Amino acid sequence: MAHLLSRRDLDFLLYEWLDITSLTDRDRFSAHSRDTFDGVLDLSSEMAGKLFAPHNKAGDQSPPRLGDDGRVELIDDVKTALDAYAAADLIAAAFPESLGGLDLPTTISRASMAWFQAANPGTSSYALLTTANANLLAAHGSPEQIDTWVRPMLRGDFSGTMCLSEPQAGSSLADITTKALPVGDGTYRISGTKMWISGGEHELTDNIVHLVLAKTPGGGPGVKGISLFIVPKLLPDGTRNDVALVGLNHKMGNRGTSNTLLNFGDGTHPVTGGTGAVGYLVGEEHRGLTYMFHMMNEARIGVGFLATAIGYAGYLASVDYAKVRTQGRPVAGRDPAAGPVPIIEHADVKRMLLAQKSYVQGALALGLYCSRLVDIEATSDGDERARTHLLLEVLTPIAKAWPSQWCLEANSLAIQVHGGYGYTTEFDVEQCYRDNRLNPIHEGTNGIQGLDLLGRKVVMADGAGLALLIETITATIEATPAGGAPAEFAAALRIAITDLAATTAALWADGNPAVALTNSSVYLQAAGHIVIAWMWLEQLIAVGDSAGAFYDGKRAAARYFFRFELPSTRPQLALLASLDQTTAQTDPAWFTS
Known part of the structure; x- marks a missing residue:
């Protein structure tokens, strides 16, 4: 892709509109300045262009597959890119220094991630999920759980997932049947099946930390009985946990991210005796959905950013194409002897480009605005904190659903600007559309966001x-x-x-x-x-x-x-x-x- 995002637009939104450097007046962000913010954005733009964008098509054309040994195989470029991302401390950047982070504002961290999402939705999703998983555990996990699971994720040694949906339940979490039984030593045995688990199995990291919703005894029907558990692929001693890959889902877009059907407790595990996978309770029993919403809400804003980034990349590609593609002549004063003009001169093409611009730049503004609310809430107390939290609550379903509908429409218009060429795999915009079509569905369908x-x-x-x-x-x-x-x-x-x-x-x-x-x-x-x-x-x-x-x-x-x-x-x-x-x-x- 020639262009991924507009740095000029980001600078305008961050500095001329949101005055994001004013966050450095708050103690948590006082070590930062515009120089550090620009440094992160410069690095992100460079890495996204050099390490993520080049294999975007390859990841789409060679999606994850099961090898003969039962392992999930990915093209080598995915691990190379993610290892570099972790080595640059970008997973940990927005976390506190006490966890090895940089105390970077969420707003800058989100702007940083947008470059990677625009460059390669499939590869960037592994990092996005890991960050959201670590954020949940940093907020609700015990000190031991943070040391055992969060710190390795922030180093890039482990990756993370969220395991909510089940084949029979879909988005209706009240109907999940995965069970968790205490065994008396502080651990639980998890048994059940989870569907649509992005990043659920791969060899990119040393371990995968699954956050699993399951029902414990005595919780009552519906969502009130749900608890949250850490269920790692490998136990702390290196033993394989009773988490089995049943199969890979084959998607029309965002194909670079492995998407899995996982079984917890298949009845043959040598350690647990088939009684289930070893799980570690997060927080208190029967409060699992409350904890998971910490990750879900973060992921919903992340999906909005992903939709925006893909829409933005498609928009810029269509602008580039419209400037160089010549066809037709002006409506007024047509001269058959005159040469054709670039299609960007035609009013209807300008309409399609303006529509895309209004969608993607409006969506990016909303995503950054919500991210700034996260930063303000995290560094405030009293009435300011309460009001900021409430406004963020109201905006979150819109920040997820609106970009995933209208930046998808931007991708559709980008194909239209390209004409017949837009429908071919030789141009980027057709993949943009396929990649973006997932976003109205996952992390709560847009219909669920409307109900919310x-x-x-x-x-x-x-x-x-x-x-x-x-x-x-x-x-x-x-x-x-x-x-x-x-x-x-x-x-x-x-x-x-x-x-x-x-x-x-x-x-x-x-x-x-x-x-x-x-x-x-x-x-x-x-x-x-x-x-x-x-x-x-x-x-x-x-x-x-x-x-x-x-x-x-x-x-x-x-x-x-x-x-x-x-x-x-x-x-x-x-x-x-x-x-x-x-x-x-x-x-x-x-x-x-």
Whole structure:
């Protein structure tokens, strides 16, 4: 790929808009400066381009496979890249110094990872999962567990996974059947099957630390009975644990990451006697889902970044192509004798490029904004901490779902810009689309994110979450200078958030979830568009009167989003407010033909 991300855009978002260097005023980040932040971003850009991007196609064309000895085989470049990533301390960068980290702000760490995600979604996912796994255990594990499992992961010696889904349960965690039985020595025996486990088996690291949800005795039905366990591939003494690879899943995209079906306790293990895999309880029994949400929420924002990064790479590829591909002549004053013009001169191609730009740069702004909230929450207390946490809670389902829907659309438009060539494997954009198509599904489908947003987040604490979001957006509206396009867009955004509040109230007026949640995916789309419009208004305020092509491009993308995209929320909100039950009242028998 010629380009992965725009460093100029990152610098604008981090320094001109978010003023990320102000985080260095906080004790935790006081050892840093813009110089250290730039150093991390420079290193990330260089490593992503030299070590990750070159084997992106190779990893797609030669995905993980089972060797004759039952081991998972990957192309050699994957391990080379990940070893270099770990050696550069990028896994540990955002962790405390006490764990060998650099106390780097999450915002910079996420920006760093975006380079690798844009360069190679498959390879970067191993590192992303390991970081999220280590974060959970650093927050909820015992000191012994941190020493035994977290420190090796931060060095890159071990890798990590999250094991939630099961073949029969899918996303319905209340229906998992994996069991954990205490054996009296402080350990448990885990038995069951887990599906769709990314990074679940490979030879990239010395060990794999699985975080497994399982039910212990006495926990009751549903999610209340779920506990969380560390179930390593190898036990501390080097013995193979009773974790067996049943098979590899073969995906249409993101093929470089091994995706597995794992069996815990197959009945033949020489150490456990077939009673199950050895597991170590994290925290307290029956609080497993609470702990796992620490990793899940981090992973959801990570999925949003992954979708954004893939969308961004496809956007830049289509811009490069549109500049050099010549075809057709201007609509006005056609001269058959004149040569064809670059397709970037055509209005419809500009539309497709502007749409992509508005999606990927709006999504990147949202991801970085949420990351900054993580940094503020981690270094605050009292009311500031509580308000930051609440705002992050409300934004998380949007930060996962909106990029995974609309940056996928950006990839679709990138293919369209390429014309027939975009549909071929010789160009990068077709792989971008296939890689990105996973993101609306994993870490909670977008439908689940809609249920979470409308069913939980905007109504929590008597609507405090939605009230805080509207209050925060309103503060941006009030800060918009009078006159000109920004004022016009601020007025449109004010109408949109007023409609959102009224629609939310109408949906929950009768307190009937069956009615309110019928069209929660539509609610998610509308709320997401409103939030991205807010991100664009924020960027416009930061642009101010600055001159130059970069800033003019920001103005054009903002204008596109407010005039082409935000108006779509009005009919969506009107549909929601009508309490339409078309989908809920559809009889499954009507799908017979």
